[in-house]
Amino acid sequence: MKIRISADSTCDLTPDYVRTHNIAIIPLTVSMGGRDYTDGADIVPDDIFRHVDGGGDLPKTAAVNTETYRREFEELLKDADAVIHFNLSADFSSSYENALRAAEGLPVYCVDSRNLSSGIALLLCEAVDLIEGGEGDPKAVLEHVNGLIDKVDASFIIDRLDFLYKGGRCSMVAMLGANLLKLRPCIEVTGGKMVVGKKFRGTYERCLKQYVDDRLRNPDAVDPKRIFITHTGVTPEQAALVRSLLLERLPFEEIIECRAGCSITSHCGQGTLGVLFIRK
Numbered sequence: 001m002k003i004r005i006s007a008d009s010t011c012d013l014t015p016d017y018v019r020t021h022n023i024a025i026i027p028l029t030v031s032m033g034g035r036d037y038t039d040g041a042d043i044v045p046d047d048i049f050r051h052v053d054g055g056g057d058l059p060k061t062a063a064v065n066t067e068t069y070r071r072e073f074e075e076l077l078k079d080a081d082a083v084i085h086f087n088l089s090a091d092f093s094s095s096y097e098n099a100l101r102a103a104e105g106l107p108v109y110c111v112d113s114r115n116l117s118s119g120i121a122l123l124l125c126e127a128v129d130l131i132e133g134g135e136g137d138p139k140a141v142l143e144h145v146n147g148l149i150d151k152v153d154a155s156f157i158i159d160r161l162d163f164l165y166k167g168g169r170c171s172m173v174a175m176l177g178a179n180l181l182k183l184r185p186c187i188e189v190t191g192g193k194m195v196v197g198k199k200f201r202g203t204y205e206r207c208l209k210q211y212v213d214d215r216l217r218n219p220d221a222v223d224p225k226r227i228f229i230t231h232t233g234v235t236p237e238q239a240a241l242v243r244s245l246l247l248e249r250l251p252f253e254e255i256i257e258c259r260a261g262c263s264i265t266s267h268c269g270q271g272t273l274g275v276l277f278i279r280k
Helices: 015-020 045-053 066-079 095-102 118-132 138-146 162-166 172-181 204-215 236-249 262-268
Strands: 003-008 024-026 029-032 035-038 060-062 082-087 108-112 155-157 183-190 193-201 222-231 255-259 273-279
Touching: 003 066, 003 118, 024 066, 029 045, 045 262, 060 262, 066 082, 066 095, 082 095, 082 118, 082 138, 095 108, 108 138, 118 138, 118 222, 118 255, 118 273, 155 204, 183 204, 193 204, 204 236, 204 273, 222 236, 236 255, 236 273
Parallel strands: 003 024, 003 082, 082 108, 222 255
Antiparallel strands: 029 035, 029 060, 155 183, 155 273, 183 193, 222 273
């Protein structure tokens, strides 16, 4: 049985991975400056930075509608026996519910990732590994993936809080206080929702080290198969620092560095970086 994999554009995979494994990406809509854009097609994160830094409001993202999902699923099924689609957490968007409605009567299996960004990608990669390893039963793939959802460890350290402030996720006082004290909060995905975790203090590089130390404080509980370094734009030196810190703690088989798309960018701004992995 031939199985195709698709995902919302919020999954933050690398373009190379998407091409190599023939992943179908279904884009959300990004509204900015009175116009609607197609995520990843006619708007990219740098467009958002220029708009917000120029005094514009934060963009808003809109779920894929049922009709679009149905059309995309039917197109994929012209050359496949089944489709497994990975959605942004149902707590963040109505995309999952729309995809479920679109999949009615079709051999399409929708996954509520309970996650965002490369937290979705980790689950998708597991499905790809199984399918390319010879698994032809979509229900078996779905069972494996669903068993990993609660084991995904997804978090990001935030360098600047003005995006969170403009998005109503922190107060002006909290933003100014954090800037004054050089505090950088960690945003974690827990139970399908974003929550504020630890706050790190110091230079950005010092905070990156503290953040990695904290996330991998129990390396025996981490699956060393794959880890993502996903960011909204950092220097090559900063990315290399994080990579070296990860390898000091665990010999990961694969480290994937990925530039986050418009969804994470819209909420967190420049200098946001996360390490995302699956726990044992």
